[in-house]
Amino acid sequence: MTPRALFGLLVLLVACVGFLLLRLAVGRVPLESGGWQLVLGWPEDAVRPLRIGAAGSAIAAGWSLGLSGLFLQVLLRNPLASPWILGLSSGAGLGVMIALAGASLAGVAAPSGGGLVVPAALGAVGALSITWLLGREQGVLEPLRLLLVGVIVASLAGALSMAVQDVVPHGLRGDFIDWMMGRIPEAPASGVLLTCLVGAATATVVATLGARWIDLSCLGPDEARTSGLNLPALRVALFLGAGALTAAAVALVGPIGFVGLLAPHLARVLVGPAHRVLVPATCLAGIAMLLGAEAVRQFIDLGGGRLHVGVLTALLGGPCFLWLLCTNRGWTR
Secondary structure, eight states, X not given: OOHHHXXXXXXXXXXXXXXXXXXXXXXXXXXXXXXXXXXXXXXXXXXXXXXXXXXXXXXXXXXXXXXXXXXHHHHTTOXXXXXXXXXXXXXXXXXXHHHHHHHHHHTSOOOOGGGGHHHHHHHHHHHHHHHHHHSEETTEEOHHHHHHHHXXXXXXXXXXHHHHGGGSOHHHHHHHHXXXXXXXXXXXXXXXXXXXXXXXXXXXXXXXXXXXXXXXXXXXXXXHHHTTOXXXXXXXXXXXXXXXXXXXXXXXXXXXXXXXXXXXXXXXXXXXXXXXXXXXXXXXXXXXXXXXXXXXXXXXXOSSSBOOHHHHHHHHHHHHHHHHHXXXXXXXX
């Protein structure tokens, strides 16, 4: 490992630990006169599980989204690719909208919070399946075709979500909008959190062990094949890995954007393009970004409650995305 890579990993690790401690230390307490007061300090026993739950959710989702973004950037050979390119975010949103509409038509209580996890996961998996089936050419995944199919699936799912809103009462539309903004649950569903963590850890180990093959795939199809790489099999693995990681993250925290796009670039700047180091660095970068956003948003109150974490990542990530687009940043540093 080069000194640059070692230093980059150390910086990312320190950032993760620092943001974790900040998230555990910052909180809000209700005032007798109404409203909330920001407090700093080690949490009391009553609120400690909530802060730990929020930190754990941010770690799991940031880890999964960062790694998913790296897989997609390698698969599509596009440094601007992100997890939402497969239409998973819109598919999850459609699943949530259908669940709310179904509850309204059936006259039962609408799901909220953790109750939206299952429909979100089903919607994401449905979008992934459609993209998988239509993104192949003669049985082989093709990056350009996959990209176009993902965009179309996302557009259709978004349009269907808007159409379903016509049969949902106005009050439930607020739940849908709140979920679409992204939120870090303080009491996450244990099964979803564990699935997200185990999936991210497994993908990290497999990708690190197979880093040589990922490096070869970045050279181009001809060079990869002459080096003995089974490129179609690698594309399938990257696609399924990215899809599963994103679906788990969406089910846990909702559609939070830009983490999967920017985490690989931040890691690449710090440690270089070699995937043996870039894979763990991207995981740390994703964790640091989402933990940092979750900690920072505790300080932002616009009068209607704390700012949604998805809004904050979009406000910070949007300009970075435009910078990447305008400067046409490549694969190496």
